[in-house]
Amino acid sequence: MYRRLFCLSLGLAAIIYAIQACNSSSKTAVSDEKLPDSISYNFHVRPILSDKCFICHGPDANKREADLRLDIAEEAYKALKEHPSAHAIVPFKPNASEVFLRISSQDSTVMMPPKSSNLKLTANEISIIEKWIKQGGKYEKHWAFIPPKKPALPEVENPVWVKNDIDYFILDKLEQKGLEPNKEADKERLLKRASLDITGLPPDLQMMDRFMADKSNNAYEKMVESLLQSKAYGEKMALHWLDVARYADSHGYQDDNYRSQWPWRDWVIHAFxxxxxxxxxxxxxxxxxxxxxxxxxxLLATGFNRNHKITEEGGVIDEEYRVEYVTDRTNTFGKALIGVTLECAHCHDHKYDPFSQKEYYQVFAFFNNVKEVGLESSVGGPETYAKKPLMEISNKDVKEILKFVNKQDTDKLIVSVMGDADTLRKTYILNRGVYDSHGTEVEAGTPKSILSFAEGYPKNRLGLTQWLFNKQNPLTARVFVNQVWQEFFGRGIVKTSGDFGMQGELPSHPELLDWLAVDFMEHGWNIKRLVKQIVSSATYRQSAVISQGKLKTDPENVLLARAPRYRIPAELVRDVVMASSGLLVKTIGGPSVKPYQPAGLWESATSGRGILASYKQDHKESLYRRGMYTFIKRTVPPPAMGIFDASNRDQCEVKRLNTNTPLQALVMMNDPSVLEASRVLAARLLGGNGSLEEKVTKAFRLIVCRKPTDKEIKLLSAYYADQQKAFKKESDALKVLSVGEYPLPANINKINMAALMGTITIIYNLEETITKS
Incomplete structure (x- = not known):
């Protein structure tokens, strides 16, 4: 750990000042990059200071050197402690500002950051700080805590490319960087992309043929409108929200018993x-x-707040777990709805963001009055499937009020919901976050740095919603439009979609983010309209072709000079397989289902109590439901989906990881669902007319959603011929065809069927099959 005093003796400081004053112009002339006309502390200066200076001169008092903070204006402007005649930053005077003198010095004994830190400012960064000080060295409130204003659309050099207002902001940035956007994707790939993004399902052959045959100027717009009207739209939109809401079919913790919370999921699909x-x-x-x-x-909608883990283990301390539940709701509120790391203030004041521990517990107070306990009952029968407060859903409710709930039996159906106690429970700051270490009592409130809680609002969760949707709240709209953008481009305008605070990433297109947020509010918080705007833009419709120049200039595609290319979510991998093979059962909602799974997984990780002690696979139609209906046991999440980065729903998750591992290839080659789908599709194709090439083409179109090239047809046809030779006897073919429970046709050539099944499995294993491009 190095330690250097920031200030020099008065005589040495005067010498350095004189030298720097003479040479400052030559120091900054090294940078060839064009500087912005107006330097912003938030977007230009703070990222430099954060990367290079805050480690010693930032918010962490334990690591601070020379008693100097550069993250707060008052601290940076005031006289230096050990050199009262000097100041770190003197507005309008870089040559009187010790910060500029030190970062631009070539003298290793005084330069900052010190050589031993292995940090160094570039010539461009030094020039930015110099120009910022010349313009007044003005600090700004954190960008995300300033209410968004709708900026004017930027002027662009190529307005012909623009399809809607979104494109002006994207194109403006591209033109600044000397980049041109890609051409529009071909119709086949564009249809697959839009269909997967809007409905989560691949287009069927009829949709493909209809779109390819439509030569009208608005063919794409008509197709988008059709997809938005599909009931599958609600399922696809709900998928992300299930991650946010940490929805699962079990309580979590060791016993991990069954939870009957699925009617809330039905409501989410219905709402979308x-x-x-x-x-x-x-x-x-x-x-x-x-x-x-x-x-x-x-009342059913409030199940959102009760999706957290709940213990059923005897011997736990009731109050400890009750506080844990309230903490989960508080943290979820912060991450999901206002995109900040409130949880960092659970034990002490937030180290980086302007949230005090007191403010954390003021938000905590909104969720602290629920009529619940930490341990209600141990593992048992149906009475434990939901915890109080709860609501019962009767058959009459489903017929008259909750028509969207897919209740198919006469059993009692119960769901955990919200319900406050009649008497207000007191809330205290918990010293070091310990559940029983009460500090100062607090009332419900919100962080002042975001937006003060108005006096007219009731101090309950209803008042919290009024605060959340006050149009002066700087975060609510920004956070949601960023999450929606992320769903269509794989990356949010703010990459750290769960952290808009000081440690989060800056928005790649801040003006676009603010324009979308304000536009969203101006149009009644209309989600479907927002989705339509995004998918109708020229930005979204670009091809995903990557040139070497663009890859070098923008490897992460932050500027969106091309369409993104990445693997579709875990649930959609399953949906593509089920839908393309014809196996998919499109029933919406209802209880979660248990498809094929390797034996023994639940049994090796269970307490041995409750109905989830062992895995009981479902049969018939339940085997062929969409991926979002797969049963999620928190302690043993579905293995195939876990390998494809699905959430285990332990906590709120606003963005999934997206990895690429050999295990994913092994799933596609060996999972019974994929092999069964290949077998069923092979039987259906063999039962129809046409040549082998026509059957291969049809399979390819159903799975990959485009016509194969001549080379691809030849390769697949040759593989089919090799497979025919490999199966010398029907008994050999039957061993391969025995996978899955779907009935095997009697009057069909089993060797041909096994050969075509293997060929279709190859198509399922193409990277393009499960890639959005």
């Missing part, structure tokens, strides 16, 4: 299909039970 405005969608989930004359639907 009804195009419920975002402000209503969230308000019902946070405080539906507190609405005037709350309906059963509004």
């Amino acid at each position: 299909n009804q195009n419920m405005p975002y402000n209503q969608f969230i308000s019902w989930q946070l405080a539906g039970d507190l609405m005037p004359n709350a309906s059963k639907e509004q």
Whole structure:
């Protein structure tokens, strides 16, 4: 650990000042990069200071050197402790500012950062700081805590490329960097992309043929509108929200017993299909039970708050776990809805963001009055499938009020929901976050750095929703439009979609983010309209072809000079296989299902109690449901989906990892669902007319969603011929065809079927099959 005093003796400082004053112009002339006309502390200066200076002159008092902070204006402007005649930053005077003198010095004994730190500012970074000081060295409130304003559309050199307002902002950045956008993707790839993004399903042959035959100027727009009207749209949109809401089918912790929370999932799908405005969608989930004359639907929506893990283990301390549940709801609120790391203030004041521990517990107070306990009951029968407070859903409810709930039996159906106690539970700051170490008592409130809690708001969750959707709240709209953008481009405008705070990444297109946020609010928080805007843009419609020049200039495709190319989510991998083979059962909602899974997984990780002690696979139609309905046991999540980076739903997750490992290839080659789908599709193709080439072409179109090239047809046909030779006897073929429970046709050539099954498995294993491009 190095330690250097920031200030020099008065005489040495005067000498350095004189030298720097003479040579400052030559120091900064080294940079050839064009500087912005106006230097912003948030977007130009702070990233430099954060990377190179804050380690010793930032918010961490334990690592601070020379008693100097550069992250706070008052600290940076004031006289230096050990050299009262000097100041780190003197507005308008870089040559009187010790920061500039030290970072531009070539003298290793005084330069900053010191050589021993292995940090060094570039000539461009030094020039930015110099120009910033010349322009007044003005600090700014963190960009994300300033209410967004709708900027004017930028002027661009090539307006012909633009399809809608989004494109002006993207093109402006590209032109600044000397890049041109890609041409529009071909119709086959564009249809697959839009269909997967909007519905989560591949287009069928009829949709492909209809779109390819439509030569009208608005063919794409008509196709998008058709996809948005599909009931599968609600399922696809709900998938991300299930991650956010940490939805699962078990309680978590060691016993991990069954949880009957799936009617809430049915409501989420219904809400998206009804195009419920975002402000209503969230308000019902946070405080539906507190609405005037709350309906059963509004009460069901509050299941969002009860999706957290719940213990059923005897011997736990009741209050410890009750506090844990409230903590989970508080942290989820921060990450999911306002995109900040509130949890960092659970034990002490936030180290980087302007949130005090007191403010954390003021937010905590909104969720602290629920009529719940830490341990309600141990593992048992249906009465433990939901924890109080709860609601019962009767068959009459499903017929009259909750028509969207897919309840198919007469059993009692119960769901955990919200319900506050009549008497207000006191909330205290918990010293070091310890559940029983009470400090100062606090009332419900919100961080002032974001937006003060208005006096007229009720101090309950209903008031919290009013605060959340106050149009002066700088985060709510920004955070959601960023999450939606991320769903279509694989990366948010703010890459750290769960952290808009000081340690989060800056937005790649800040003006676009603010324009989208304000536009979203101006148009009634209309989610489907936002989705349509994104997929209708020229930005979205580009091809994913990567040139070497663009790869070198923008390897992560931050500027979007091409369409992104990445693997589709785990649930959609399954959906593509089920839909293309014809196996998919499109029933919406209902209880989660248990498809094929390797034996013994649950048994090796269970306490041996409850109905989830062992895995009981489902049969018939339940084997062929969409991936989002696969049963999620938190302690042993579905293995195939886990390998494809699906969330185990332990906690709120606003962005999944996206990895590429050999295990994923092994799943596609060996999973019974993939092999069974290959077998079933092979039987259907062999049962129809046409040549081998026509059957291979049809399979390729169903799976990859485009026509194969002549070379691809020849390769696949040759593989089919090799497979025919490999199966010398029907008994050999039957060993391969025995996978899965779907009935095997009787009157069909088993050797040909096994050969075509192997060929189709090859198509399923193409990278393009499960890649959005």
